[in-house]
Amino acid sequence: MADHYEVLGVSREATLDEIKKAYRRLARELHPDVNPGEDASERFKLVTHAYDVLSDPEQRRRYDMGGSDSPFGGAQGGGFGGFGDIFETFFGATGGQRAGRPRSRRERGQDALVRVTLDLGDVVFGAHRDLDVDTAVLCETCQGSCCQPGTTEVTCDICHGSGHVQRTVRSLLGNVVTSQPCGSCQGHGTTIPYPCATCQGQGRVRARRTVSIDIPAGVETGLRLQLPGSGEVGPAGGPNGDLYIEVTVTPNEVFSRDGDDLLATLEVSMSDAILGTTTTIESLDGPVDLEVRAGVQAGDVLTIKGRGITPLRGTQRGDLRVGVHVVTPTRLDAKERALIEEFAKKTKAPAPHLAEFHQGLFAKLRDRFRNA
Structure with missing residues (x-):
């Protein structure tokens, strides 16, 4: 049997466009309506079959690997199987799809998006939400058949x-x-001679339904959670699309987030900073005892282990880091001022001076100390 590449007059490295151009040229020359000769008819069959094989990537691969085929057998129908593509080949018809099976009415439904707003406590512990979703649902009258009950397509x-x-x-x-x-x-x-009156023959209707979701701890603004198969039902009762939950976390007045840690600011009086004290703060977990050591400095960070956020894909909670902000009194009576002056004389504190710069708490909590 003649080599397909030789029949079309192209090399084995020819591109699909080069194969198409060669086929068009030969088909115009050898088509029976143009060249009625018996020899031309036989050559046209060979050219058509060669094009059918080399224009199909899978058939071409098998042929290049040494597979054999017959220009007159199988589905080619006496060598004229390429005639179904001639219109597309010569006139540039788009679509590239031959007549095949009927198109199914059932199609996959579209995805749906719902936005949910959470507070920081929901991020720390996770949350459960019942969300109202307005989507297409299966028509209860026809159950997706699109036909009036008692009738069929x-x-x-x-x-x-x-x-x-x-x-x-x-x-x-x-x-x-x-x-x-x-x-x-x-x-x-x-x-459908008698379409369902409820859904107008669509097999689905718009309705509001409730979707329950457990939102895991560790989510953040902009994150989307996917619920496969919870989106819109498809036409004619086709499979559901997916439902996406987009998260927005509202700012908290006391706490902010830094990765898996929680940040907060603790205002300490000058006397408590000097002498030290123990206080109780209200964390997102409830009351927590916190020890302020004597001599604590403004900008020091007190850490409470395991009171931060549980990672989205983990179990070890972050920490609660509390930055110290020493509050200096601005109004003193005469007696208080005399005591402070006496204290200053006894401690003989050095004069104010520039110290080495430290990239510490103020850089990480600049939003907390901006107005300090």
């Missing part, structure tokens, strides 16, 4: 159930048969 009398109709077009190459979706049944192969 009927075979289209135009395409006889194939979903496609054939038309004969006269061209320079003669009569060419083309196939396109049936306009009567829209390619489905069946029609």
Whole structure:
């Protein structure tokens, strides 16, 4: 059997465009309506079959690996299997899809998006929400059949159930048969003489439903959680799309987030900073005892282990880090001022001076200390 590449006059490295151009040129020359000679007819069969094989990536791969085929066997129908593509080849028809099975009415539904607002406590511990979602749901009247109860689809009398109709077009190459979706049944192969009155033959209706979701700890603003199969039902009762939950976390007046840690600011009086003290603070977990050591400095960080946020994909909670802000009194009576002056004389504190710069708490909590 002749080599397909030699039949088309192209190299084995030829691109698909080069193969198409070679086929068009030879088909115009050898088509029976143009060249009625018996030899031309046989060559046209070979050219057509060679094009069918080399224009299909999988068939070409098998052929290049040494597989054999016959230009006159199988589905090629006596060597003229390429005639179904001639219209597309010569006139640039788009779509690239031959007539096949009827198109199903059932299609996958669209995805849906719902936004949920959480507070910082929900981020720390996780939350449960019952969300109202307005989407397409299965029609309860027809259960997705699209037909009025007691009726069914009927075979289209135009395409006889194939979903496609054939038309004969006269061209320079003669009569060419083309196939396109049936306009009567829209390619489905069946029609619905009595559509469901509830859904107007769509198999679905718009409705509000409630979706329950457990939101894990550790989420953050902008994160989307996916619930497969909880979106809109498809046309004619097709499979549901997915539901996405987009999270927004509202700012907290006391705590802020730094990765898996929680940040807070503790205002300490000057006397407590000097002498030290124990205090109770209200964390998101409830009351927590916190020891302020004597001599604590403004900007020092007190850490409470395990009182932060549980990572989205983990179990070890972060920490609660409390930055110390020493409050200096601004109004003193005469007696208080005398005591402070006496204290200053006894401690002989150094004069104010510039010290080495430290990238510490103020850089991380600048929003907390901006107005300090």
